[in-house]
Amino acid sequence: MILFENVTKQYPTQTRPALEDVSLEVEKGEFVFLVGPSGSGKSTVLRLILKEESPNKGRVWVLGKDLNRLSNWKVPTLRRKIGTVFQDFRLLPNKTVFDNVAFALEVIGKPRSTVQRIVPEVLELVGLEGKEQRMPDELSGGEQQRVAIARACVNKPAILIADEPTGNLDPATSEGIMKLLERINRTGTTVLMSTHDAAIVDQMRKRVIELEQGHLVRDQSRGVYGYAR
Amino acid sequence: MRARFVMSEVWNGLRRNLTMTLAVIITVGVSLALFGVSLLVRSQVDTMKDFWYDKVEVSIFLCNDNSETPSCSGGKVTDAQKDQIETDLESLKPLVQEIYFESQQEAYDRFIVQYRASPIIDSVTVDALPESFRVKLADPTKYDIVASAFEGRPGVEQVNDQRQFLEKFFQLLGGLQAIALVIAIAMLVVTVLLIVNTMRVAAFSRRRETGIMRLVGASNFYIQLPFLLEAAIAAAIGATLATGGLILVKALVVDRVLAPAFQFTAFVDWDAVASIVPILFITGILLACIAAFLTLRKYLRV
DSSP states (O other): OEEEEEEEEOOTTOSSOSEEEEEEEEOTTOEEEEEOSTTSSHHHHHHHHTTSSOOSEEEEEETTEEGGGOOGGGHHHHHTTEEEEETTOOOOTTSOHHHHHHHHHHTTTOOHHHHHHHHHHHHHHTTOTTOTTOOGGGSOHHHHHHHHHHHHHTTOOSEEEEESTTTTSOHHHHHHHHHHHHHHHHTTOEEEEEEOOHHHHHHHOOEEEEEETTEEEEEETTOOSOSOO | OOHHHHHHHHHHHHHHTHHHHHHHHHHHHHHHHHHHHHHHHHHHHHHHHHHHHTTOOEEEEEOOTTOOSGGGTTOSOOHHHHHHHHHHHHHTTTTEEEEEEEOHHHHHHHHHHHTTTSGGGGGOOGGGSOOEEEEEESSGGGHHHHHHHHTTOTTEEEEEEHHHHHHHHHHHHHHHHHHHHHHHHHHHHHHHHHHHHHHHHHHHHTHHHHHHHHHTTOOHHHHHHHHHHHHHHHHHHHHHHHHHHHHHIIIIIIIIIIHHHOTTSOOOOHHHHHHHHHHHHHHHHHHHHHHHHHHHHHHSOO
């Protein structure tokens, strides 16, 4: 599903590589935590999977495709199969909840009838039924993140990437979001989530990949956040 | 393709960026109007050439009693000389299309009509005006052949080409057209720069939308299409303004002012205007789209 082979990524403006000789594999249907301090390379891993960046050395395989050899005009097709959720939600403030989710379908040219059918389903899945016509600023942080998750899932992606999705939320709300991600994972979607939240990682007992200064230092199934932290 | 969705995005984009949109519309309008006027001047020159070259003559003025050029040292032209000139002109056919002899009386009558408002007619007598052959050429540019055959011949005072006089006038018009064209091109460059900047601002102010579009896998075409359509619509409105300007120029300046004042010549007709309008639209929309496309390629990368 996701395979890194000796990947090194060096940003032009930095002296230390963001990732150095990282190899990892994520199987279909797995739930993986990506942990490590700020600047350890978590976001770079996620950006490489989305082909927002390309590695300097090594190969990245996603959904059976070698991203080094994927031409630029095929990148949108790849991204349609990967849902993305961020810490800052990234909703469109001038669109309703429904329109925010529908936007993801509209911009890839899905017909109106499909939008009308799928969006309510997905909103129900994330527990936002009845809030379709609200604006994002009328919602709580947790609800906004649910809208973002709905938007990420509306295309039934094979992979869901979540970059610190609970970073702006209180523990109780975070738990709800984690339950939702777990439920999405159970439907067969591979979930890759970067986080700083030790409590969540310890509680979920999923596979943990730890990065430090661009190196992979731990890959543990049913792991916890870390020893010293 | 979701036409209604794309159009609503376009409408929102135009509205949100209203001042810049207006600036683009106005500069496109002004520069295209100037461009159109310069094209109109050119077609005016063509119209006048068609009109005048059909009418221009080479005039062979013959000696009269007052002539002072060396070829007139023999005094007034003799009938034998006139016959000889006419025969020679006949031999120049088919270059020479028509030959017409103007007597002193006819020259006088024409003079009286032409200068009827001027006191000069009182001092001019029939004898003072020269006789002449008026020659119409099949190809007005071959004037030299006629001139070299008759210039300096005894009995011929002067060979005159009306075309030479017209050429100067056309050169003046051509100069005006060149100036209009230079200004139009400068304005078009300004327009392109403005569109580039507008697109940059638009891309920046909508980076949230475009960022999400990229993440959910919208194609580059779909992301850029609203921007391109915005540029094209602004350019089309600008071209419409320019067309209005051009129609005003034709209706007010040409038909109301110039045509009544200069009745001796032809002016551009509405066909000329109609053939310029599509050029304005194509130029405007194409320039806007190319400028927008090149800008977006840089600012909306995958």
